[in-house]
Amino acid sequence: MQKSSNERKVLIDGSRLITEGMARAGADSFIGYPITPANLLYLYASRRMPLMLPAPDEITTLQWMSGLSATGRLPVTATSFPGFALMIESVNMAFMMELPMVIVVVQRLGPATGTATCGAQGDIALLRGMISGGHQLPVLCTSDFNDCWELSSRSVSLAAELRTPVVLLTSKEEVMTQKSFDLSLLESISPVKREFYNSNMPYQSYGVEGDEIAPPFLPVTTDKWQVRLNASTHDRNGILQHSNDEAIANTVRLDRKAAESLDSFTYYELDEQDGADTLVVSYGITASAARDAVRKARSKGRKVSLLVPKTILPLPDDYRMIMGKYQKVIIAEENINAQFADLVFGSAIPANIVTAGSAGKMITPSEILKEEDCV
Amino acid sequence: MNSILKTTELPYCKGCGHDLIAKKSAQALENLGLSPLDVIVVTDIGCHGIIDKCLNTHTVHGLHGRSVALGAGISFGIENPDKKVLVFIGDGGSTIGLQHIMEAARLNLNMTVVVHNNMLYGMTGGQTSGLTPRGFCTTTSFEGNPFAGYDICELTHTAGAAYSSRIMGVGDITDELVEAFSVKGFALTEVMEICPSYGVKLNPRRKLSEILESSGKKTGVWKNERKAFVLEQGKKSYDLLEELKGVEKDFPEVLASDLSLVISGSAGEGIQSAATLLASAAMRSGCHVTQKGSYPVTVGVGFSTAEVNLSPEPINFHGIGVPDIAIITSADGLAHSKKRIEGMKKGKLFIDESLETPSTGAEVIKRDFRSAGARSACMYAVIYFAKSTGIVDTESIYKTIEESGLAEKMPLSKIKEKIGSLN
Numbered sequence: 001m002q003k004s005s006n007e008r009k010v011l012i013d014g015s016r017l018i019t020e021g022m023a024r025a026g027a028d029s030f031i032g033y034p035i036t037p038a039n040l041l042y043l044y045a046s047r048r049m050p051l052m053l054p055a056p057d058e059i060t061t062l063q064w065m066s067g068l069s070a071t072g073r074l075p076v077t078a079t080s081f082p083g084f085a086l087m088i089e090s091v092n093m094a095f096m097m098e099l100p101m102v103i104v105v106v107q108r109l110g111p112a113t114g115t116a117t118c119g120a121q122g123d124i125a126l127l128r129g130m131i132s133g134g135h136q137l138p139v140l141c142t143s144d145f146n147d148c149w150e151l152s153s154r155s156v157s158l159a160a161e162l163r164t165p166v167v168l169l170t171s172k173e174e175v176m177t178q179k180s181f182d183l184s185l186l187e188s189i190s191p192v193k194r195e196f197y198n199s200n201m202p203y204q205s206y207g208v209e210g211d212e213i214a215p216p217f218l219p220v221t222t223d224k225w226q227v228r229l230n231a232s233t234h235d236r237n238g239i240l241q242h243s244n245d246e247a248i249a250n251t252v253r254l255d256r257k258a259a260e261s262l263d264s265f266t267y268y269e270l271d272e273q274d275g276a277d278t279l280v281v282s283y284g285i286t287a288s289a290a291r292d293a294v295r296k297a298r299s300k301g302r303k304v305s306l307l308v309p310k311t312i313l314p315l316p317d318d319y320r321m322i323m324g325k326y327q328k329v330i331i332a333e334e335n336i337n338a339q340f341a342d343l344v345f346g347s348a349i350p351a352n353i354v355t356a357g358s359a360g361k362m363i364t365p366s367e368i369l370k371e372e373d374c375v
Numbered sequence: 376m377n378s379i380l381k382t383t384e385l386p387y388c389k390g391c392g393h394d395l396i397a398k399k400s401a402q403a404l405e406n407l408g409l410s411p412l413d414v415i416v417v418t419d420i421g422c423h424g425i426i427d428k429c430l431n432t433h434t435v436h437g438l439h440g441r442s443v444a445l446g447a448g449i450s451f452g453i454e455n456p457d458k459k460v461l462v463f464i465g466d467g468g469s470t471i472g473l474q475h476i477m478e479a480a481r482l483n484l485n486m487t488v489v490v491h492n493n494m495l496y497g498m499t500g501g502q503t504s505g506l507t508p509r510g511f512c513t514t515t516s517f518e519g520n521p522f523a524g525y526d527i528c529e530l531t532h533t534a535g536a537a538y539s540s541r542i543m544g545v546g547d548i549t550d551e552l553v554e555a556f557s558v559k560g561f562a563l564t565e566v567m568e569i570c571p572s573y574g575v576k577l578n579p580r581r582k583l584s585e586i587l588e589s590s591g592k593k594t595g596v597w598k599n600e601r602k603a604f605v606l607e608q609g610k611k612s613y614d615l616l617e618e619l620k621g622v623e624k625d626f627p628e629v630l631a632s633d634l635s636l637v638i639s640g641s642a643g644e645g646i647q648s649a650a651t652l653l654a655s656a657a658m659r660s661g662c663h664v665t666q667k668g669s670y671p672v673t674v675g676v677g678f679s680t681a682e683v684n685l686s687p688e689p690i691n692f693h694g695i696g697v698p699d700i701a702i703i704t705s706a707d708g709l710a711h712s713k714k715r716i717e718g719m720k721k722g723k724l725f726i727d728e729s730l731e732t733p734s735t736g737a738e739v740i741k742r743d744f745r746s747a748g749a750r751s752a753c754m755y756a757v758i759y760f761a762k763s764t765g766i767v768d769t770e771s772i773y774k775t776i777e778e779s780g781l782a783e784k785m786p787l788s789k790i791k792e793k794i795g796s797l798n
Contacts (some may be wrong), residue, residue, distance in 0.1 A: 008621045009621060009622045009658060010616075011619075011651065011666070012619060020614070047615065048613060048615050050612055051610065056478050060444045063437070063441050063445045063448055063475070067447060067449040068451055071448075071453055072452070090441065097435075097437075117670070173693070177665055177666070178654065178666045178667065179663075179664065180658050220435065220449060221415075221452075221458060222433075224412075225412075227434075228427065228435075229436070231436060232420075232436060239428045240427060288691040288692045289692040289694070361694070362694035
């Protein structure tokens with residue numbers, strides 16, 4: 001990884017960084033269906049991706065992506081809740097078939113169609129429960145432009161490595177706001193190197209050996225081995241089964257896949273201050289307010305630490321351990337039901353956890369440290 | 376392993392047309408000289424979909440009614456035209472997935488669809504589908520379906536499919552399937568059957584040919600002379616970062632502390648572009664900036680508001696509650712930002728002289744901004760703000776406008792003249 005030496009300031013939005021980051025990482029196809037606030041991603045992808053197809057609806061979007069993925073491509077789409085809701089059955093299919101792809105979910109205010117041009121962070125409870133059976137697929141969440149670049153490219157490589165759909169979670173305010181930014185700060189991105197199955201032993205579409213958690217991939221265009229992809233309960237060969245031991249073992253492996261690989265994609269920002277007894281936790285768009293809140297508090301002599309989770313699902317244990325070290329923890333997110341706190345603690349949120357929420361407007365730095373009376 | 380079928384013992388009820396379709400499809404593929412791994416069979420939910428395990432081809436078993444869309448995705452991704460994408464779907468799947476069939480036909484994708492039309496949902500208990508003919512009895516319309524079924528062949532033909540055909544699922548249908556499978560482009564063959572478990576029992580003494588005739592449909596072939604969709608190779612790809620214009624710092628720094636601006640006017644009056652030009656110009660003096668727009672979903676009418684932050688330091692949080700500066704150029708803009716302006720306890724409000732001034736603690740500056748024309752009023756107001764406060768160098772704004780190519784689209788010399796008289 002090299003940084004270029006020349007400063008290059010531009011006025012840029014997160015959509016552009018996400019699209020370019022994914023393309024450089026090896027995403028080669030974009031299937032689009034318009035929805036605010038994800039439209040800039042669609043626009044940029046139409047200029048950037050080697051293949052761009054306009055789908056007639058979001059179910060088709062996911063089906064076309066799955067078909068392309070089955071032929072060895074790395075497809076991407078971008079949507080927001082109303083479109084994502086239509087995709088969910090097909091995301092389950094791609095998860096079950098173990099097809100790599102990335103879905104950028106740009107959050108906006110719900111419920112239902114809510115407000116298309118108003119940001120929000122209301123979708124992690126949905127993402128946690130979207131796979132029938134309670135399985136989880138990786139969800140990475142951007143908190144600044146650097147994340148738009150690095151996490152988008154990591155989403156692509158992760159999808160390929162784990163043979164899975166990956167969700168890159170962001171929000172309206174991150175992808176539609178232009179900011180001055182120095183492009184030379186971006187690390188270079190190498191395209192993912194995909195290794196397809198090349199053994200002379202017969203191929204099983206869902207066969208894993210030793211400590212493998214994701215089966216090797218072969219596209220359905222191969223002339224060497226039969227490939228079987230299946231959205232229904234299936235054995236190692238991809239043949240539909242009711243519930244025999246081999247098929248259930250496959251279903252169980254799917255549940256373990258993301259969790260057991262979590263170390264390879266646990267990302268968070270931890271800015272701890274010596275002697276601090278208060279920790280601010282915030283992710284996504286609210287992390288920018290949290291960074292300002294912590295900076296201002298420190299400028300007034302307060303000792304405060306900051307945790308910005310970027311890997312949202314599966315949830316790394318690290319977060320609970322870090323929070324456990326503090327007398328007071330403030331979790332700030334732009335929803336009114338403390339979805340992240342619920343993800344970490346369930347319904348039994350400890351008494352030392354304070355949550356700050358909002359609907360229809362960004363949480364400000366002063367709202368985060370309101371009780372601290374220091375910003 | 377050159378035979379398409381692994382076994383001739385197929386998992387279908389006695390007398391089911393699916394058995395015939397599977398065997399004759401296999402025969403047709405073999406007659407065309409296709410090896411099993413040249414073929415990708417895409418199936419979905421329904422009795423037709425349990426054929427997978429009996430096939431030596433690649434198999435993809437997806438969601439109910441989505442097999443045509445899934446097969447379309449595979450077709451898009453296949454570069455070798457000799458590979459065959461063959462989709463099996465039922466009449467129920469064709470109902471829920473009708474849009475996918477229409478889309479693949481419209482695009483004339485290189486794939487073949489075989490609709491197993493036994494006129495009801497067999498796997499789930501014999502319910503009525505969108506392809507069930509009027510008068511046909513099912514477990515959910517035991518006095519006969521009151522609705523006419525879709526004519527799937529007419530629909531695909533109208534949508535642009537290269538080939539649509541309807542055949543009776545009796546006897547040797549190999550030749551008919553060979554013809555459909557040979558098509559380059561989208562081919563759909565609807566095979567008429569009666570489900571032995573539900574259809575035969577609920578419609579005693581009715582013959583398949585008579586049912587088809589009474590529904591007003593015929594067997595036949597319908598063609599469109601069209602070339603199959605071929606993915607364009609070598610699509611131009613633009614590097615999204617390289618194409619961005621870098622902003623050099625070519626003006627002295629003037630900003631000492633953070634400043635937030637709300638700029639509000641009417642949609643179509645250049646609010647967002649004026650804000651972007653201001654932000655870009657400020658960058659030339661080393662400012663860190665953010666800029667975002669807010670407007671109703673219908674982008675061409677109503678208000679348009681831009682929020683701009685300028686700072687000597689990198690900016691994290693970019694939200695603006697009550698701004699330091701408000702620039703208002705129309706009644707739409709005033710209505711949208713009135714509450715914020717009323718909340719201002721200090722700062723400056725630049726407002727067109729035609730508008731009623733809201734109650735505010737900000738210093739009010741009224742000017743004839745709209746005299747520059749509706750589409751340039753905001754630009755004029757932004758330059759006026761820059762000139763009167765000195766926060767952004769007006770020369771840097773002029774230079775940014777000229778470099779952007781927008782100078783010809785606004786009465787820049789007129790604006791300069793008005794600004795020049797300020798002192």
